[in-house]
Amino acid sequence: MSSYTYPGSGRSVRSRSRRGSRASGRPAGPSTRASTCVEDMNEYVVALSQSRGNGTEVGIAVHSLSTGHTVLTQVADTPFFQKTLQHLTLHPPCTVLVPENRNQAGENIPSGTQLIEEVEDSFELECVTLPREYWNREKGHDDILRLAVRNEVQTSTLMAAEEKYYALCAISALFKFLEVRQGLKYPKEALKIRYASSEGTMFIDTDTAKNLELVKNTLTNTTKDTLYGILNKCFTPMGSRLLRGNILQPSNIQHTIEGRLDAVQELLSSPEKLKSIRDGLKALGSTDLDTLILQASRKRQGSVSVVETEARISILLQLQKYIQGTKSIQEEMTLGKCRMLVEIQKEMSDPMLLEIERKIQECLTTDGITNSAKRRNLTTARLYAVKAEFNHLLDVARTTFKENLDDIEHTILTSMTERHSLHCTLEPVENKFRLALKPQDVEGRALPGECINVQRKKTKCVFSSVLLQHNARLEEAQQEILLLSGDIVMKLLASVLDHISGLYRCSDAIAKLDVLACFAESASDGDCVRPMFGETIAIKLSRHPILDKTLGRDDCVPNDIYAAQGHASFQLIQGPNMSGKSTFLRQVGLLTVQAMLGCYVPATYANFRLHDALLSRLSNDDSLDRNLSTFASEMATSAMILGLATPNSIILIDELGRGTAPLEGLGLSHAIAESLINRQSFVFFTTHFHDLATTLGSMRGVVRMHLRVQDNRVEDDNNAFSTTFQYKVEEGPAVIEHYGLKLAKLASLPADVLNRAKEAAMSLSELEAKGRDSTASHAMIKRRKLLLERREADNEELAQTLRHLQRESLDEFTKTFQAVA
Numbered sequence: 078m079s080s081y082t083y084p085g086s087g088r089s090v091r092s093r094s095r096r097g098s099r100a101s102g103r104p105a106g107p108s109t110r111a112s113t114c115v116e117d118m119n120e121y122v123v124a125l126s127q128s129r130g131n132g133t134e135v136g137i138a139v140h141s142l143s144t145g146h147t148v149l150t151q152v153a154d155t156p157f158f159q160k161t162l163q164h165l166t167l168h169p170p171c172t173v174l175v176p177e178n179r180n181q182a183g184e185n186i187p188s189g190t191q192l193i194e195e196v197e198d199s200f201e202l203e204c205v206t207l208p209r210e211y212w213n214r215e216k217g218h219d220d221i222l223r224l225a226v227r228n229e230v231q232t233s234t235l236m237a238a239e240e241k242y243y244a245l246c247a248i249s250a251l252f253k254f255l256e257v258r259q260g261l262k263y264p265k266e267a268l269k270i271r272y273a274s275s276e277g278t279m280f281i282d283t284d285t286a287k288n289l290e291l292v293k294n295t296l297t298n299t300t301k302d303t304l305y306g307i308l309n310k311c312f313t314p315m316g317s318r319l320l321r322g323n324i325l326q327p328s329n330i331q332h333t334i335e336g337r338l339d340a341v342q343e344l345l346s347s348p349e350k351l352k353s354i355r356d357g358l359k360a361l362g363s364t365d366l367d368t369l370i371l372q373a374s375r376k377r378q379g380s381v382s383v384v385e386t387e388a389r390i391s392i393l394l395q396l397q398k399y400i401q402g403t404k405s406i407q408e409e410m411t412l413g414k415c416r417m418l419v420e421i422q423k424e425m426s427d428p429m430l431l432e433i434e435r436k437i438q439e440c441l442t443t444d445g446i447t448n449s450a451k452r453r454n455l456t457t458a459r460l461y462a463v464k465a466e467f468n469h470l471l472d473v474a475r476t477t478f479k480e481n482l483d484d485i486e487h488t489i490l491t492s493m494t495e496r497h498s499l500h501c502t503l504e505p506v507e508n509k510f511r512l513a514l515k516p517q518d519v520e521g522r523a524l525p526g527e528c529i530n531v532q533r534k535k536t537k538c539v540f541s542s543v544l545l546q547h548n549a550r551l552e553e554a555q556q557e558i559l560l561l562s563g564d565i566v567m568k569l570l571a572s573v574l575d576h577i578s579g580l581y582r583c584s585d586a587i588a589k590l591d592v593l594a595c596f597a598e599s600a601s602d603g604d605c606v607r608p609m610f611g612e613t614i615a616i617k618l619s620r621h622p623i624l625d626k627t628l629g630r631d632d633c634v635p636n637d638i639y640a641a642q643g644h645a646s647f648q649l650i651q652g653p654n655m656s657g658k659s660t661f662l663r664q665v666g667l668l669t670v671q672a673m674l675g676c677y678v679p680a681t682y683a684n685f686r687l688h689d690a691l692l693s694r695l696s697n698d699d700s701l702d703r704n705l706s707t708f709a710s711e712m713a714t715s716a717m718i719l720g721l722a723t724p725n726s727i728i729l730i731d732e733l734g735r736g737t738a739p740l741e742g743l744g745l746s747h748a749i750a751e752s753l754i755n756r757q758s759f760v761f762f763t764t765h766f767h768d769l770a771t772t773l774g775s776m777r778g779v780v781r782m783h784l785r786v787q788d789n790r791v792e793d794d795n796n797a798f799s800t801t802f803q804y805k806v807e808e809g810p811a812v813i814e815h816y817g818l819k820l821a822k823l824a825s826l827p828a829d830v831l832n833r834a835k836e837a838a839m840s841l842s843e844l845e846a847k848g849r850d851s852t853a854s855h856a857m858i859k860r861r862k863l864l865l866e867r868r869e870a871d872n873e874e875l876a877q878t879l880r881h882l883q884r885e886s887l888d889e890f891t892k893t894f895q896a897v898a
């Protein structure tokens with residue numbers, strides 16, 4: 078068991094080696110290493126509040142440090158906390174807060190130790206404990222009231238969180254931590270806080286997200302060659318964020334998905350419109366509107382110093398530019414017919430945005446201090462950022478300033494020319510002025526004594542003058558202007574933020590539009606088809622979405638996929654090593670996610686089901702880095718799958734039972750498969766166990782498939798042969814035997830080793846065949862004996878036994894018949 082130190086509130090709770098901690102403790106949980114991607118930069122502060130005792134109710138509050146977005150939720154979790162981990166994968170944490178508890182001796186101990194272990198192992202961080210009094214339901218409720226932007230989202234958040242005790246506790250601890258420990262004080266009603274329900278989404282456990290490489294390439298630790306990487310053609314950070322969230326938690330509500338598909342179809346039908354919209358989005362640049370809104374909220378209060386005023390003006394001008402940018406996009410959308418595009422257009426033309434634009438336009442000059450061409454004239458820009466005639470007092474101060482400036486210009490410049498023949502110019506710098514001369518005017522020449530702070534540069538010589546320094550009136554007037562401007566800008570920002578909900582709505586709308594336009598763009602450059610949804614999975618000539626891009630369309634072999642409730646829910650897939658089994662499984666998973674995002678898929682026809690969960694046991698999650706044995710990991714993942722699988726789940730299992738003795742592996746694989754068949758989940762199951770095909774083959778719902786391989790056999794004493802992998806999935810059992818040996822030959826294993834391996838394999842096959850015969854005769858003897866014994870038993874029991882034996886014999890007959898055929 079891991080050793081913890083209990084150093085008191087707010088300090089790390091763990092002082093153990095992460096590796097190996099599980100090996101000595103409870104059974105290993107499924108690998109849950111998070112699938113974060115580089116862009117996320119783990120920027121979320123997360124608070125977790127778990128029900129006491131054996132319950133697994135977990136309240137989660139997450140807060141983005143860059144956008145201020147706060148999401149709370151409460152989940153009834155599995156024993157290994159997959160749902161909590163999935164939520165954290167969506168919001169990669171930099172800090173995780175947990176409540177501290179006291180044991181009988183009055184010492185502080187972290188509560189929910191198992192949850193803490195899972196989180197620490199998955200996200201490679203150490204949780205931070207906070208005193209119990211921070212975790213307060215009422216305070217959580219008040220925080221939402223105090224900090225959330227007042228709009229319909231706040232109302233629905235309060236309603237949804239009303240009965241969620243642990244979620245409210247978590248949010249109260251979160252804000253207490255941010256305010257007290259981090260000194261982050263948010264102004265009232267400035268944050269986007271929402272309650273997220275997992276209802277209406279497909280659950281994807283963290284292992285599956287990782288193994289399908291949905292958002293992170295495990296080899297390169299980037300988004301390259303991931304589903305996110307190939308789909309993400311978004312221009313805005315909000316769009317990319319939304320896309321990533323949707324990939325990790327796709328919708329399973331048909332209305333929502335069809336709405337997106339309608340929008341994509343409409344954009345696809347008008348390439349010019351799509352291009353103009355994407356050009357408009359591109360012009361918005363990489364500015365993160367959510368971050369900008371948060372910065373604006375933070376600047377709502379504070380000093381009116383020059384630096385602060387400058388920052389406020391910069392934010393206001395960026396907001397104005399953003400709103401103007403959205404206008405051009407709206408114009409392109411006026412012809413929108415489908416529901417979602419109409420809604421987006423409505424959100425983007427929110428009257429609040431026009432009001433914000435009007436207010437900024439009325440007050441500020443647009444070519445203010447953000448204009449880089451004028452940066453050298455910063456002081457002047459600062460002084461004239463607020464428009465003339467906007468404020469009478471400001472106009473008066475400016476007139477005084479101008480008079481002083483003219484006066485100085487006249488006195489000093491004239492005096493310099495007349496007395497020293499130096500033709501100076503006046504140059505504003507920071508909050509003061511200085512004089513400047515061209516280098517050739519001062520070359521080899523000493524400057525008069527009244528010139529001080531002389532700096533000779535390549536392009537000019539700058540200096541100050543005693544006269545200039547003593548001009549207090551000029552500085553006074555300048556300060557007056559800056560103070561008045563600061564006050565005006567502060568009020569302007571506050572009045573702009575009265576419309577903060579309009580800004581947040583606009584940000585959401587831009588994100589949605591960006592994602593839809595990116596789906597349309599992806600669909601426009603390839604043979605993709607609009608997916609449909611029904612009771613069966615039927616996909617014609619589908620391509621692996623990532624291989625399609627990386628290998629190229631010509632080299633990516635298309636495959637049909639079919640599964641249906643009842644007669645074909647369990648696909649048992651066999652084939653030699655390297656024949657493409659794992660790739661096929663991943664293809665099924667990726668296409669399912671892609672379709673449920675509302676995205677066209679690479680196929681010629683596609684019908685999907687809407688699933689409640691996508692679960693998997695794929696072969697590259699052996700978690701060596703977590704000191705888990707392959708077998709322990711397999712069993713834990715299988716337990717998780719069996720715990721969550723329903724008839725609406727889609728499950729991908731790749732070569733189960735490899736990590737233990739073959740017979741045990743076969744037995745476990747059979748039992749797990751049988752359980753999934755009985756649940757009627759849609760399962761794609763690859764295996765190297767030939768016997769599994771025999772034991773499962775006759776069960777209702779099982780369809781046997783194989784990956785076609787062309788065996789170019791010229792088998793002689795030298796084992797000369799070659800195998801062509803065709804990556805084509807076909808119905809029926811696999812036909813090539815000892816393909817492992819053939820692949821080993823291709824890998825240039827020494828000939829003597831190969832020959833020995835072949836001999837051993839042949840002998841084992843013979844032994845196995847003999848064993849099967851003797852087992853069969855043994856079973857027959859047992860059956861006869863049983864029949865004799867049953868003669869004495871009551872008639873019904875006898876009838877049942879006979880029926881059972883009849884079924885068994887029939888099955889065996891069918892199998893023999895199929896084998897002979």
Ligand SMILES: Nc1ncnc2c1ncn2[C@@H]1O[C@H](COP(=O)(O)OP(=O)(O)OP(=O)(O)O)[C@@H](O)[C@H]1O
Nearest residue numbers: 632633634635653654655656657658659660661804
């Ligand atoms: N449909 C396809 N089109 C093109 N190439 C493919 C296709 N399917 C698989 N491949 C290629 O074949 C290689 C082997 O595929 P994969 O790993 O899926 O085989 P496998 O049967 O699972 O092998 P093993 O049993 O050894 O794990 C992959 O590297 C992949 O690039």
